[in-house]
Amino acid sequence: MTDPLVVFTPSGKRGRFAVGTPVLTAARQLGVDLDSVCGGRGICSRCQITPGSGEFAKHGVSVTETALSPWNQVEERYRAKRGLIDGRRLGCQALIQSDVVIDVPPESQVHKQIVRKAASDRPIKMDPATRIYLVDVEQPDMHDPTGDFERLSAALTAQWGVFGTLKCDPLLLPKLQTALRKGAWQVAAAVFDDGTDAPLLIGLWPELPTSNLHGMAIDLGSTTIAAHLCDLATGTVVASGGVMNPQIRFGEDLMSRVSYGMMNPGGAEEMTKAVRDRLNALMSDLMAEAQIDPSLIVEITVVCNPVMHHLLLGIDPVELGQAPFALAQSGALRMAARDLNLDALSSTARAYVLPCIAGHVGADAAAVALAEAPDQSEDLVLVVDVGTNAELLLGNRSRVLACSSPTGPAFEGAQISAGQRAAPGAIERVRIDAETGTPRFQVIGSDLWSDDPGFTDSLPTANITGICGSGIIEAVAELRMAGLLDASGLIGPPQAGGGDRIIAEGRTFSYVLHDARETGGPLIAVTQNDIRAIQLAKSALYAGARLLMDEFGTDTVDRVVLAGAFGAHISPLHALVLGMIPDCALENVHGAGNAAGTGARMALCSRAARRQVELLSRQIDKIETAIAPRFQEHFVAASALPHASDPFPLLRAHTPLPDARFGAGVTPGRRRGQRRVSPKTEQT
């Protein structure tokens, strides 16, 4: 009689096994991706499978109800204690009795695929650097006096195939003997092995911890710090949070922080301490929220721009403030998290800082490239990560280019008269009726429009507090679409439309969005200076994109991805009307959410992603905007709305832009530190 045939789905792997073989054993012998961290002891439940029943014509198998052995005590106990989904069995306990088709559900796969919330929705495979193993260690023997660690190491090799000379983190060593004895020589060991160094023992517990191992993916921005607490077995984000970067008090933008370091002895150290402290506090909050013990947080990955990269690492960023913008280290960094004073985590946690592409194009851009994969795109894609500094990537399978552009903080509501950060109470959406010049808007915290019944009662704050980045972009674009603003960026007089919404302010005009002064609230208006600030920011962005297009030898792009937390909230139509981005079919402009954060999560969950981003960061060609001869020319031409020379035919096909001209009698506002926009080019 031949042995029973076993077919695994979805892999299709098949083989014959003796009656009584555990399903887990069969899976391992066939190389089926079936998880287990307890090594078949019926403890971890990672090896859950679903046996089929009936006819499987495709596989030529007929499965009876008794194809697997009946439930044994271990399985019964597990089901009683922790529960099992109907139809599921523990692969290590169920024994093969006759021909059977066995499905391995995604959550039982080690290298399960997780779908990322990114524009491309490509899934990533779980392949974390740290894994946990339940292992039986030989007891010490006076006649063969090896250390406890040496016997643990031998057991990990024999029972789990942990190869290479395992090392023990010196800070874990003091906990080793207690854990082994408390666990009666069966312990759960966390081994970090990122493929670049010898494997490292970084955790040990007397039994399998009740939670999985976790890691933190950090997106360290100039203005905000975002952290994602991720399950390293499933890839699930169990908690996310963001805080302001405390370095703002040393300077709003990066260059003022560089200056602070130069002007103040010990200033760089001060900024380093501030950001590390805040990171620790943020991570502690997330761990508390998710109720995950810090000892289970064994890894952290960090993406950030070059200045934040240096300040986190304790490096004075002075070199990044001047040509040739030399990074201290451009490659990825691997270290103990404690060497960054990140003591909110396990004391043995490992840190991985993604590589930088260049002195102005940081690990955040590399992370965006990892997440959005322009290098794998068939069509030509422009990826724009909009923040205080904008990072741009342009490319396809043949080549990827990158640059950064100093947009300044106007897109985030700074330098805007009524501007504020995106927070409850801020205007975030604006529509202006072209006939009447009357606005309506939405406020963060409410789903209603300002002309909906009940709007005032739905507000999250007593008063509307200001206008955030996406709000000001929409307001400016709507003013342009309504003919109240001309292509040069001048707000017209009341008689040109808008009526009493238009108020004079010195020799310029402002457009009133909301006036709550009677009830003690603010006047929220778009001023001529606001328009200028937006023009400067969007010109820098567009000019960067144009430089990349020049280098690539193209005048058009196939699609545009707006990355960054802010990019997710920009309306593609309004971005096109403003001329923030090159002309593109509206349906080909997409928000990608926080792609840099996604890249950090990918690097956290996958060693392959780390290898990929290291490769990418070396392959991407960097364009230095600061020394590109045509940058200034592109910048000046991009001041107009949408552009002085680029015709934007795809945009104009669906959105006519009135041809108003309000003359150049008004001197545009100019501020210290901002580039001067030449008045000559302000008229189309």
Next chain:
Amino acid sequence: MTDPLVVFTPSGKRGRFAVGTPVLTAARQLGVDLDSVCGGRGICSRCQITPGSGEFAKHGVSVTETALSPWNQVEERYRAKRGLIDGRRLGCQALIQSDVVIDVPPESQVHKQIVRKAASDRPIKMDPATRIYLVDVEQPDMHDPTGDFERLSAALTAQWGVFGTLKCDPLLLPKLQTALRKGAWQVAAAVFDDGTDAPLLIGLWPELPTSNLHGMAIDLGSTTIAAHLCDLATGTVVASGGVMNPQIRFGEDLMSRVSYGMMNPGGAEEMTKAVRDRLNALMSDLMAEAQIDPSLIVEITVVCNPVMHHLLLGIDPVELGQAPFALAQSGALRMAARDLNLDALSSTARAYVLPCIAGHVGADAAAVALAEAPDQSEDLVLVVDVGTNAELLLGNRSRVLACSSPTGPAFEGAQISAGQRAAPGAIERVRIDAETGTPRFQVIGSDLWSDDPGFTDSLPTANITGICGSGIIEAVAELRMAGLLDASGLIGPPQAGGGDRIIAEGRTFSYVLHDARETGGPLIAVTQNDIRAIQLAKSALYAGARLLMDEFGTDTVDRVVLAGAFGAHISPLHALVLGMIPDCALENVHGAGNAAGTGARMALCSRAARRQVELLSRQIDKIETAIAPRFQEHFVAASALPHASDPFPLLRAHTPLPDARFGAGVTPGRRRGQRRVSPKTEQT
């Protein structure tokens, strides 16, 4: 015309080189061991050579006065500024003009041999893990935006053959950019590469530091901590020092420290902090004394017994206090010194802790094995490291055995009525006239004997203060040789000899060495209890040696090495009379100085020594005295002086031992915690 012939001595390597070839270049091409850290820039002077002149019949070469180019500016400048020994040239500046014989003096060899102050006097080859290189780094280029570290790494590979993926210590990274710019892109880089991991950048200076790199070799004993500050280029010890182990306040011997950890919550942490703090203070003192900047101290090696090993590493030693005496880790440890809070050194210094052999035979014994190399001995050697705990090694080329034996602190003057540590004012040498029973002695701090004229004036202290370990050993042995003490260890009555030197103390007798009570000084006498304490200690030592001999299958050893700081001061004759060690020809008993400390220095200076001690520690067979059935039997038989059953024929051939017997009427002293010596066996 053929190219000039160049012959290097002492290697004998030879080759022909074009006229104008620098001597350093010729040496490198021939594989001659000629040092250079500046890469031929005439800065480091490590490549000094001595050209010969005249006929070299052996090499068939006739050397003219113009065989090398005349002194150039670089050489002249170097000589004027720093001086050069007569006849020396800089190998990188002197160019070959005609046939020449060139001697490479020992100090110009990278792998120079240094002679160790150890019994065997085998030299070791310098092969340190950390080397310094002067390197020219490419300046940053905006068009090829690699990090400063990446360019430094590439330069080290190209100019110095530093292979493997160089990493940068994250704590050095903040100093990288300043050093490169201050050094105008020529810097001195310290690379740690011990052959087990990727090479690591751990130091960077804008120019070659005026001192060489240094390291600390630490011998961490139960009672004293010794440190040697060593030049990592020459192997020279530039400063040595010792301090008391501050853990003594938690317990004199190791087991009482283990108990302290068990009885007091946080006790182990307290002891760890105490020893680390004291180590830092000791190292700071040595650096100040030698005027070496802490940033140049880049490595530390540590040898210690298992309990000190665990306490240094922050591991509670509780497991070492009970069978099966399991070590947390037995293998060698490599880590950042900062992970041990050793912050007196460079913040990027590396630590290497030598491997332990077993739970009772520590890294100190492994270091002794490394230094004394019983595994390379043709004859059978017993190596005894005498301290509070004695470690014993027995073996030859075929096999090496090890054990430890709990001698207690009597050999160090503790538990002795007038005992004290070896310090100025302590009696360290004793002779007793067999005819008259009169003693004479030497005191630490004076070269005179007590019966020499001017002795009293030569004393280093107002009064003689006590008797140290070597003094009490000699006193007891001399009493035995003078017939005032019988083989069982009983001091005879005044009428048996010794006259008024013998005083009654209760029912026992004491022997007065020195009585200064009239002048307010102490009475220094050897009491019956002192004899018992020495008997207990020496029995433990001898029993351990016998166990090893049983296991080896031998009744005799060819030679004995007395290691340990104390071992250096023990008189071989008196050790034999006491029966501390097995019978052996007197000329084959040698002191070896601090062999454990020598082993630590070897590991500091040589990667090969690290590999060797790791191999040795695994190869040595460990005998556990605590569970050996015959230990008690050997212990009891060894109580007699020299021994109850072993005849000691080699000793007796030159040193007759009187056959006195003073009866067993006196009950031997017994103290809490000491093994009881059976009265039955106390008479031969």
